[in-house]
Amino acid sequence: MTDAPIRILQLTDLHLYGDAAGRLRGVATLAALESAIAAARASAAPWQALLLTGDLVQDDRTGYARVRALFGDSSVPVYCIPGNHDEVDAMQAELAGPPFQIGGTARHGAWTLVMLDSYQRGTAAGRLSAAELARLDAALAVAADRHVLVCLHHHPVLAGSRWLDRSGLENPDALFEVLDRHNNVRVLLWGHVHQSSEALRRGVRLMSTPSTCAQFEPYSDSFAVDVRPPGFRWLDLHADGRVETAVVWVGEALEQPSERRARPA
Numbered sequence: 001m002t003d004a005p006i007r008i009l010q011l012t013d014l015h016l017y018g019d020a021a022g023r024l025r026g027v028a029t030l031a032a033l034e035s036a037i038a039a040a041r042a043s044a045a046p047w048q049a050l051l052l053t054g055d056l057v058q059d060d061r062t063g064y065a066r067v068r069a070l071f072g073d074s075s076v077p078v079y080c081i082p083g084n085h086d087e088v089d090a091m092q093a094e095l096a097g098p099p100f101q102i103g104g105t106a107r108h109g110a111w112t113l114v115m116l117d118s119y120q121r122g123t124a125a126g127r128l129s130a131a132e133l134a135r136l137d138a139a140l141a142v143a144a145d146r147h148v149l150v151c152l153h154h155h156p157v158l159a160g161s162r163w164l165d166r167s168g169l170e171n172p173d174a175l176f177e178v179l180d181r182h183n184n185v186r187v188l189l190w191g192h193v194h195q196s197s198e199a200l201r202r203g204v205r206l207m208s209t210p211s212t213c214a215q216f217e218p219y220s221d222s223f224a225v226d227v228r229p230p231g232f233r234w235l236d237l238h239a240d241g242r243v244e245t246a247v248v249w250v251g252e253a254l255e256q257p258s259e260r261r262a263r264p265a
C-alpha cells in the first residue's frame with residue numbers, strides 16, 4: 001500500500017437524455033456534462049475511481065447509452081448509484097459489467113466505499129430499506145480496521161430549502177443510527193440537492209456536490225435555479241483517514257488548468 005491518496009472524482013445529477021440535444025431547465029445536459037469532464041481532466045486528473053451519485057438520466061431509459069458512450073472505456077471503475085430520476089432496470093441492463101459497478105462496496109487502499117441505494121419507485125424522496133441498512137451495518141463491521149466513505153443519492157440532512165427538503169431521505173435517523181454504531185466512517189456524501197455543502201457530524205464529514213448541469217439556489221423556500229455553472233467534486237482519501245476535497249465549478253477549472261487545490265466546498 002502506498003502513501004499516495006486515493007483520488008475519487010464525483011460527478012452527480014447528470015440528467016442525460018438519449019437525445020444529445022436534450023435540455024433540462026434550459027441547460028443542455030450532455031454538453032454541460034462534457035464541459036465538467038473536460039474541466040475535471042484539466043484540473044483533477046488522474047483519478048482512481050469515478051463516482052456517479054444518481055440521476056444519471058432524466059426519466060429517459062435511452063440516456064444510459066450516453067453514460068456508456070462517455071465512460072464505457074474508462075480504465076478505472078465507474079461506480080453508480082440510482083437517483084429518483086433513474087430507471088433502475090434500464091440502468092442495470094445498460095451499465096452491466098466493468099468498468100461499471102452499480103451499488104455494493106469497493107476497496108481502494110486503506111479505504112472502503114459503500115454505495116447505498118435510496119431509490120423509491122414513484123416518489124422523488126429517498127428511503128433506505130431495512131436490507132440496505134443491514135448491508136451497510138455489515139459492510140462497516142467488515143471494514144472495522146479501514147476508513148469508509150458512504151454515499152447515497154438523497155440528502156440525509158436538511159438542505160435548508162423547504163421545497164427540496166420534502167424530497168430528501170425519509171429515514172435519516174435509521175442511517176445515522178447505523179453509522180453511530182461504528183467508528184470508521186469518515187465521509188458521508190450525496191447528490192440530489194444540486195448544490196455544494198459541507199458540515200461535520202460526530203467526526204464524519206457530510207458533503208453534497210453540485211450537479212454537472214443546472215444548480216438549485218441554496219436556502220430558497222420555493223424551487224429556483226441558481227446561475228452557477230456545472231460543477232463536480234474530487235476527494236483525496238489518505239491512508240491515515242484524512243480527506244482533502246474540493247468542489248470545482250467549470251469556469252473556475254478552466255481558468256486554473258493546473259490547479260489541483262481548488263476552493264474548499
Ligand SMILES: [Fe+2]
Pocket residue numbers: 013015054055083192193194211
Ligand atoms: Fe438531480
